[in-house]
Amino acid sequence: MARTLYELCGKDPARLFSPYCWRSRMALAHKGLSFETHHWRFTETDKIAFAKSEKVPVLVDGENVVADSWAIAQYLDAAYPDAPSLLHGRPESYHFITSWNDAIVLGGLVRLIVSDIPKILNDEAKPYFIASRTARFxxxxxxxxxxxxxxxxxxxxxxxxxxxxxxxxxxxxGGQPDYADYIVFGSFMWARGVCPLPMLEPGDAVYDWMERMLDLYDGMGRRTPAA
Amino acid sequence: MARTLYELCGKDPARLFSPYCWRSRMALAHKGLSFETHHWRFTETDKIAFAKSEKVPVLVDGENVVADSWAIAQYLDAAYPDAPSLLHGRPESYHFITSWNDAIVLGGLVRLIVSDIPKILNDEAKPYFIASRTARFxxxxxxxxxxxxxxxxxxxxxxxxxxxxxxxxxxxxGGQPDYADYIVFGSFMWARGVCPLPMLEPGDAVYDWMERMLDLYDGMGRRTPAA
Structure with missing residues (x-):
């Protein structure tokens, strides 16, 4: 069965940097599901209109189309109940870590990295990104x-x-990663992909965790280009 | 079967104000387990020496003695598996909310309320509390x-x-409270018991949640004296 994840990338298609796409990318790997990446760039809304979404990630899994990383995580646990669980049957218990990550980690990182993002974008995406984020801030x-x-x-x-x-x-x-780890990891992969600043320091427990996360699934994170 | 929770109180035995004891108090109510309170005050270490602990809460459940609120929560789920679950079989997934609560909520509240605490203590406890906390800060x-x-x-x-x-x-x-709620609720009950400042404001989602929490189990929280 064909399985495709529409993922945000930069001018270089290997430069996968969306925190939300990383959540879904890791979730698929956690489930042991192979997939192909459809490289998607800002402003290519026509390419995902079939999913009734203006944003990635979008997962096409056979006949099923699922947009939004949170919906994808819930879909994967429902569609593949025999594979390792992402949400352990308790999606409601992942809302707090999501809220914390979005407010503190994404909210903190964006103020450290946002000016670096245009540098990795394709020429068509740059003006859109700069204008929309300049307006936001x-x-x-x-x-x-x-x-x-x-x-x-x-x-x-x-x-x-x-x-x-x-x-x-x-x-x-706990002893194994679950979707909570992928939520936070996605944030740091976003920073790693666009900004050379060291967000974490060796010796810190979060730094060590990030190293473990980068090694997961044959080094899927580590093999992705960093800034 | 006799069931006793050793709980910290002020000069007034009704003034239950320990954030950790509130976690266990709510956990017992969540499980539908009745219990008696043994009112414990700072410096009464001899009274809980049998539990090999210098702090409350201590739970005596028939022949079982359990010290520490986290150990009590895990004990209750193990000993009463047919009652509503506190940790849903995934205690490791409650570490993050505990860490966040302890760092942000307890850590924030203590700097707003610590000077009020001696006012509600018995005469024997006051010098101990003031000296130990003055040294800490x-x-x-x-x-x-x-x-x-x-x-x-x-x-x-x-x-x-x-x-x-x-x-x-x-x-x-989620739709029902679990141990994550009791962890955070305990922090606000600590503040409520000792300090008249309004930590939360009407109209805020956390304020509304606190009102719901105060109503649980026949208003167990609401019936406890506030500062």
């Missing part, structure tokens, strides 16, 4: 990230709940 | 909480991941 993207080296310690400090957890267990899911 | 407790009204907005802002989650579902556990 109400200032030029270089102003959003100004002084970012000095803000790195505060960002790392905001990860304290993650550090405490990962000092006590290998993964957010 | 390296300053008088009134200095720790100085300017606290001005810091309330920042504290409320730090609850954003909780707000996002509770705007989408009634409880952290």
């Amino acid at each position: 109400g200032m030029p993207l270089e102003e959003v990230t100004a002084g970012r080296e000095g803000r790195l310690p505060a960002f790392r400090q905001s990860l304290q709940p993650l550090q405490r957890t990962l000092a006590a267990q290998a993964f957010l899911g | 390296g300053m008088p407790l009134e200095e720790v909480t100085a300017g606290r009204e001005g810091r309330l907005p920042a504290f409320r802002q730090s609850l954003q991941p909780l707000q996002r989650t509770l705007a989408a579902q009634a409880f952290l556990g």
Whole structure:
């Protein structure tokens, strides 16, 4: 059965950098499901109109079309109940880590990396990205990230709940990763793909966890180009 | 079978204010288990020496003695598997919310309320509490909480991941509360018992959740004296 994940990429198709697409990419690997990537770039909305979505990820699994990373995670557990579980039958218990990740990790990282993102985009995507994000922040993207080296310690400090957890267990899911890990990992893969700043420091429990995550599934994360 | 929970109280035995004891109190109610409270006060270490613990909560359940709120939660799920589950067989998935609560909620609240705590303590406990907490903070407790009204907005802002989650579902556990709810609820019951400041504001999703939590189990929380 043909299985395709529509994933955001940069000018270089190997540069997969969407935090949400990484959630789905890892979820598919967790389930042991092979897939092909359809490389998608900002503004190519006509290519995913069939999914009634304007954003990726979009999963086409045989006759099933699923848009949105959260819907994809729930779909995979329902469609492949015999494969390792992503959400352990309790999707509601993953809302808090999602909210925390989106507010603190994505919200913190965007102010460190957003001005780097245009550099990796194809020429058609650049003006769209710059205009939409400049409008969102109400200032030029270089102003959003100004002084970012000095803000790195505060960002790392905001990860304290993650550090405490990962000092006590290998993964957010416990001894094995689950969808909670993929949610947070996606955020750091976004940063890794576009920005050379070291978001994490060696010796930190989150750094060690990230190394373990990069190694999963034959180094799927590690093999993806970093900035 | 006799079941007793050793719980921290103030000079007034009805003033139950330990965040950790509240986790166990709610966990017992969640399980539908009746219990008696043995009122325990700071410095009464001889009274819980039998449990090889210097802190409460301590649960005595027939012949079983369990110290520490986290151990109690796991014990209750193991000993009463037919009662509603607290941890849904996945205790490892509750570590992150615990870490977040301890760092952000308890860590934020203590700097708003610690100078109020001696006011509700019995005379024997006061000097111990003041000395130990003054040493921990390296300053008088009134200095720790100085300017606290001005810091309330920042504290409320730090609850954003909780707000996002509770705007989408009634409880952290989903449609029904689970141990994640009791962990965070215990923190707010601690503040409620000792400090008159309004930590939450009407109209906020966390405020509404707290109201629901106070109503649980015949208003067990609401019937407990507030500062």
